[in-house]
Amino acid sequence: MRAVTALIVMSSIALGVLAERLTPATEPGSQPATPRRGAATKPARPAVALEPALEKYARGEYAAAAGMLEGPYKEGPTSIQHRLILARAYIHVGRRDEALAVLKSVHADDKENGEANTLTGGLLLERGQAAEALEFLQTAHRLKKDATTASALGRCYWVLGPLAKAKPLLEEAAATDVRNPDNSFILGKICLARGLGALAQRHLLAAQEAGLDSQEFHLLLLRAYLMQEKFVGPIVVRRLPGAPQAAAVVEGMLVLGPVPGRPGEYRLCEKLCGLYEGCQVLRRDPKNAEGLYAAARGWLAAAELEQAANPLAELTAVEPDTRRVLDLRGKMLIAKKDFAGVQALLAKPGAVRAFGPEGLATLSYRAGMVLRGDGRREEALAMFAQAEKLQPVWGQVMRATAGLLMAMGKRDEARRYYARMVEMFPDAADIDELRNQLKNLGGAAVEEAKDDTQATDATDVQGIPAVEIRKKAPVVPATQGGRNVIQEKGGDE
Numbered sequence: 001m002r003a004v005t006a007l008i009v010m011s012s013i014a015l016g017v018l019a020e021r022l023t024p025a026t027e028p029g030s031q032p033a034t035p036r037r038g039a040a041t042k043p044a045r046p047a048v049a050l051e052p053a054l055e056k057y058a059r060g061e062y063a064a065a066a067g068m069l070e071g072p073y074k075e076g077p078t079s080i081q082h083r084l085i086l087a088r089a090y091i092h093v094g095r096r097d098e099a100l101a102v103l104k105s106v107h108a109d110d111k112e113n114g115e116a117n118t119l120t121g122g123l124l125l126e127r128g129q130a131a132e133a134l135e136f137l138q139t140a141h142r143l144k145k146d147a148t149t150a151s152a153l154g155r156c157y158w159v160l161g162p163l164a165k166a167k168p169l170l171e172e173a174a175a176t177d178v179r180n181p182d183n184s185f186i187l188g189k190i191c192l193a194r195g196l197g198a199l200a201q202r203h204l205l206a207a208q209e210a211g212l213d214s215q216e217f218h219l220l221l222l223r224a225y226l227m228q229e230k231f232v233g234p235i236v237v238r239r240l241p242g243a244p245q246a247a248a249v250v251e252g253m254l255v256l257g258p259v260p261g262r263p264g265e266y267r268l269c270e271k272l273c274g275l276y277e278g279c280q281v282l283r284r285d286p287k288n289a290e291g292l293y294a295a296a297r298g299w300l301a302a303a304e305l306e307q308a309a310n311p312l313a314e315l316t317a318v319e320p321d322t323r324r325v326l327d328l329r330g331k332m333l334i335a336k337k338d339f340a341g342v343q344a345l346l347a348k349p350g351a352v353r354a355f356g357p358e359g360l361a362t363l364s365y366r367a368g369m370v371l372r373g374d375g376r377r378e379e380a381l382a383m384f385a386q387a388e389k390l391q392p393v394w395g396q397v398m399r400a401t402a403g404l405l406m407a408m409g410k411r412d413e414a415r416r417y418y419a420r421m422v423e424m425f426p427d428a429a430d431i432d433e434l435r436n437q438l439k440n441l442g443g444a445a446v447e448e449a450k451d452d453t454q455a456t457d458a459t460d461v462q463g464i465p466a467v468e469i470r471k472k473a474p475v476v477p478a479t480q481g482g483r484n485v486i487q488e489k490g491g492d493e
Contacts (some may be wrong), residue, residue: 052068069089091123099112100124103120107344147176158189163193225274231294231301232274236267237259238265255267269302282295289319294315300335321350331366346364365394365400382403385401398420402414
């Protein structure tokens with residue numbers, strides 16, 4: 001409805017120009033206009049003065065304008081201009097079938113009329129008849145390349161599927177007509193379909209600036225933020241009057257909660273994030289799964305565990321064993337330092353199927369890093385070993401394990417890890433650092449390290465032969481969340 005209305009909106013200036021164009025010539029010696037090539041030359045009824053109908057149309061009195069124009073139209077042939085104004089008035093009052101009938105008569109007289117092609121294509125597109133609309137909209141854009149025709153043709157291509165044709169047309173229209181949110185909104189959808197979260201965010205925010213505000217819009221913007229892992233925005237601390245509740249919007253930002261030990265001060269996050277949009281979605285639909293996930297993930301990222309608990313519980317009730325729910329539960333348990341709960345989650349029936357080996361390895365690694373930070377080294381080492389068992393050639397875990405063994409004074413075991421990393425990751429960005437560590441630990445060369453490793457450590461800590469690991473390392477396509485987990489980035493993360 002809005003798209004078709006956009007095709008028929010006329011400014012008062014445009015209507016004035018049209019009125020001048022449509023008024024019959026009355027000056028002495030004036031000549032009738034020569035018909036355009038391709039237009040019909042059959043005689044028409046005496047010209048009907050259009051000024052009164054145009055005045056009604058300009059005031060928004062579309063029903064009155066239609067009433068003044070449809071009588072002469074039904075009585076006999078009228079001018080093309082007369083019929084175009086009547087068709088526009090019909091569209092405004094919702095009489096679309098009659099508008100199409102009028103436009104059909106215009107096409108019979110002049111197939112190259114740009115306005116008739118634009119209106120007909122827009123009406124057919126609104127009805128879901130994109131294939132039928134395409135020819136009319138192609139003709140309209142060929143005759144007049146402006147924002148209106150580019151937008152209509154771009155939307156038609158988008159519905160039919162050729163996104164490569166739709167995108168440049170919609171970009172052309174959006175650059176020219178910034179007041180129409182539809183162009184930017186569809187561009188946002190196209191970018192999301194292509195996995196371009198940052199570009200989708202830009203187009204969707206442009207649509208919002210043009211006045212778009214709907215549940216679908218907030219859901220798409222939420223997905224754009226999640227695609228970029230923008231779970232929570234930059235956090236600031238402000239002194240606020242009263243006692244605002246968590247998730248309230250103050251000064252365009254989302255209230256996270258009070259700052260402990262500092263009365264009157266609150267943590268707030270900026271709105272360009274998944275948490276903010278998740279809260280917007282939940283205000284309209286409190287049970288929306290996408291909104292619940294974004295809210296739980298955002299509250300966890302903001303370290304507001306109490307606020308995260310409620311959306312996580314509601315999401316768990318809807319989809320108890322999905323990967324994202326188990327992942328959120330794991331993050332919550334780690335944040336609470338409930339490592340017994342982490343172990344129980346890892347041992348949960350179906351966890352491997354839901355998470356996959358890489359997901360379970362990531363959870364174990366995160367738990368190990370928290371344990372290491374708390375000084376619980378033996379427990380951290382056990383968690384790293386569990387992660388390594390699931391992902392034997394994950395460099396990030398191996399680096400963390402080697403560093404922890406060094407800190408614990410277990411130099412021989414640390415040396416074996418550095419020897420394996422030097423051999424398996426020869427192109428790593430920190431290969432010089434790895435070699436230096438190996439040298440400092442008594443491994444003068446990779447070849448010596450190989451011999452020593454094979455002689456003193458026929459199997460690794462998980463019972464997997466070290467030689468077998470080395471043979472498999474170059475060809476194992478281990479991934480973590482779609483990326484190669486054989487990290488080339490040095491240091492513990």
